Amino acid sequence: MSAEPLLSGLPHSALDRAEPILRAGNTNCGGCGMSVGLQLLRHAIAGRPVQIVIPASCAIVAPGAFPFSAYGAPVIASTFASAAAMATGLAHAARLNGEATRVICWAGDGGTYDIGMATLSAAAERDEDLLYVCYDNEIYGNTGGQRSSATPRFAATTTTPEGKPVDKKDIIAILAAHRVPYAATLSLAHPEDAVRKFAFALAETGFRFLHLLSPCPTGWKSESADSVELVRLAVRSGLFPVLEVFGGRRTVVNVEPDFSAEALERYLALQGRFRKAPPDTGVLRAAVLARWEELRRKARDPA
């Protein structure tokens, strides 16, 4: 067992993997949500063999350069749009050979919402035996912070210097519409819930999708130490719903927001990206509440 400190008070458990997925020596920025996500994943793998496919992203740069790697598991870098397709080949080969290997795609929002969308949609439609994790930092972080279709309205990026004029895609709704066995969102501020979902998703078969909001201090112009707090505020305010969708039909809300103006205002104030075009928090709260109306309807009446 490594000397890694307990994470957010999480006790070590039988689900811990002996070797971290992301080891020391990686080059991620302090406060990177993706780093935290990979540590949480490690606490859910137990002894399962895993193979990870990572498309172009910070996640494939972070482990360092050949012949060294900070990844403690077999990893293949795929081209930007190909993660779910390359993983499909690995997963089929594992099945052909009677192996218990769990194949994981670990992709950013660019590789998921944008360039990888067709590949992701097709793998979901085929119900491939994959766990697809999107760590969503709401920008093209690795290329210096350009807008993606996961960038929220009002956020300034290097390609939307005046703030993005349109909303981000509802990725969970898109995956739910594929009727995949399991789609869920993960909060880095709620590690027990997150580890439970990683463990559930690793044990399930068929196409499983996890979406985690991944603060990027560099792109969000926020303090590294605030990353987990930012996720907590996003959850509390209702901006980032923490939920699960089973079979594309049954929606379960896992964490109740307080929908407070204080949480929303603090979420925005802690980030430089919302300073250029500060959103009208009244309008934003109304939009959040409207979205939650829809979610509650889905949770009450499975489609």
Add this chain to the structure above:
Amino acid sequence: MSEELVSGNHAAALAATLAARANRGGRGFGSGVYPITPQTECVELLCRLPIEKGHVVRVESEHSAMAVCMGFSFAGARTFTASSSNGLAYMAENVFSAGLYRLPIVMMAVNRTLGPPWNIWAEHGDTLMLRDAGWIQLYCEDNQEVADTILAAYRLAEDRRILLPALVCQDAFFLSHAMARTSLPEQAAVDAFLPPLDLPHRLLPDVPRTIGGLDWPRENEVHRRELHEALARVEEVYGEVQAAFAKSFGRALADPIVPYRLDDAEIVLVSMGTTAATVRAAVDEARSRGIRAGALRVRLFRPFPERRLAAALAGRKIGVLDRDLCPGLGGILWAELRGVPGISPAQGYVAGLGGGDIRPEHVAGILDDLRARSKATEPVFVEVG
């Protein structure tokens, strides 16, 4: 050995299936497939044939078809896919990846004109566009050669000295849709010819290796040189594959370059694919008029068999008949041939673009033009209508 009346598309699928089954004692077989005219009948048949320990995944694009093959290959499985024209252009990023990852994937390409405007007929520009991808490239002249070359391509690609993907090309419709009698070997013979794939860099459970991450210049320049050297070794391994092929199947595998009536030829016309059959007929006709003409077919385009070409062409007047065009330069085979040392500058002819039917009289005109020339000039466009 069975004799079948099959199209070039079916010859490819049948050969790939034999190779697929031959890996049942290894890590199995996998394929990602996506349809495009005129390749469809190949992937349709692949989806119908039973393959023990094999999966064919019907994906949403050529780009993903190659990515699925890479995933299978990284897991140690034998792989196959097929595409054509704009499909290859769409796939291109992952075609390069497969070469750079040194994965012994075999792909059949039906050579078709790139659009727009849309044209589904034969042209070689689609696969020649991929010449720098680190793949072995072989061009076939008939259906038998398609089947034979696919089997041989696995043997070449999976050789430890090479470990590179291979592209086996056939002309749209002239081969892909033309039925011809084709000998297909028994499974046992293919099993002996293609032992199970043992990919040295396949992913192993819990061996924490990161493949394809960052590569600084110091490492990258070595990786690229190694790729070049591996591709260059194809020619020496090819001879061994021919010997093994003859032993296993009792039939010869065609040479990397195929000369015709070259011994005393003063003028030689170089071509690829089915055009070469028409050229041979035109050479016979020219010979009957007392012209010392010959022909040379290039089967192996990558690695470019420079020494063999130099030896075959030295001291002769050379014309190159390209069914492809690099706009602003000329025919691509012609442009490549210009770099072969020790031969006279070749005259380029571009004919049969968009699948136009190159007939013997067109080639006769080209031979007459070549014979009358005192020096090579800019490429000549021959419109065949």
